[in-house]
Amino acid sequence: MTEPPAHSIWLRPERAARGPVPTFDRDRIAAAGVALADTDGLPAVTMRAVADALGAGPASLYRYVATRDELLELMIDRVNGEISYTELGSGVWLDDLLALARQSRSVHLAHPWLLDATATGTPVGPHAVTYLEHALTALADLDAAPRTKLEAIAILNAVIAALTRAEVTRRLTGQTIPQWQRAQAEYLTRIATAGRHPHLAAALAGQTPGSEDSTEALFDRIVTRVLTGLLGPDDLATPPRS
Template sequence: MREDAGDGEPTLVWERPEPPSRPAPSPLSRARIVKAAIELADAEGLEAVSLRKVAAALDAGPMRLYRYLATKEELLDLMVDAVYGEIPRPEPAGGDWRGALRSLAHHTRRAALRHEWFAELLGGRPHLGPEELANLEASLAALRGAPGFDDIDTVLRALETVNAYVIGAIRKESAEARAERATGLNERQWQRAFGPYIERMLATGRYPTVAEAVREGGDTDPDAAFDTGLDWVLDGIAARLAR
């Protein structure tokens, strides 16, 4: 992520000048490199992304990429930031803070569904690229001053709570999609394969609450499940504000 500027101060990839473009043998830029890496990750998964493979997709030697990037981690940071650039910025909430947070959650999930690998890179320390910072600024500003959000700590806690739910939910969806590809079984096929085992285990009587959940729990699709969980999170924030 960092490269020494020569004076002891590390420079981040966001602030490092881009090398002059050279037309031959193939033109390169950070934008082209990131676009190629995203296309590779979308098609083959994050594990397929390497500087060598990205260079091959651009008809360039891997060493040329090191003029633009110091490490693979920098490439991943740039990829994440590019996806943040696809997420529409929240509008000022006014009185509808729930609408602002719901919009942010849904747009983030849609971006993760377009780019399944995106969920794998969320969480932990923020990436802090310019697009992510712009997204964060708009999200904080959308809540700042809305009824109940009278101080920045309240804004931060509410946004962190929604983000934690969204990241957890989309990581679960992403993991299920990867498992389906790995096993070749969709959800219905998986249920048929494991159903007899589950029924035998439930018949022992040792798992009565699990049995109730399996036999009586609602079968909701991913969109409905995401909406329901998000509503519960927003209800919790509303209850906290009311206190």
């Protein structure tokens, strides 16, 4: 009766009661995975690669992790631990959430693979729970249903992800690596100028690549507007329709 632990990895004890002392631990494994992903991207994080980055055999990892997705969960939670909460506690919920968003953004920029890793609806690890708790703390004085607050936080995270993804791809576009971005741009302009898409053509033509806003300022502005739209007073939600 060796019922396998169908639980989440966070509910499973890290060390067993009996048996030899393990050579590694979850932290070292997660660190190795993060290092690999940071330098060579998510696809480079294979079980074998992580294993012999640790100097272990290919099958040894399965003593610590039930599946590759659990390894990704460890990695995600590890970089979520890099978030700092020292700038919170301003007393203004919008400022606190903005600080939180900035922290999340910088983590995503430092670990671009995080965007792909969290893209599939991944369960939340301990550090994500800490993040959630701080966000709810920031909203404690706000008069809104808990459900509304949780939804606002979820949407904030989605917006952060979208903005950061655009930023990452924009950063890579200037470099040498990518191929499909060129193809997409060529395709877009070709389609737009081939008639039948006048507004798109105008929008693409109206792009002024130089003299952009500071990326941080733009990020702040958009996050601010989304948050005020979501959590601001009710009369903002029924605007100039008239």
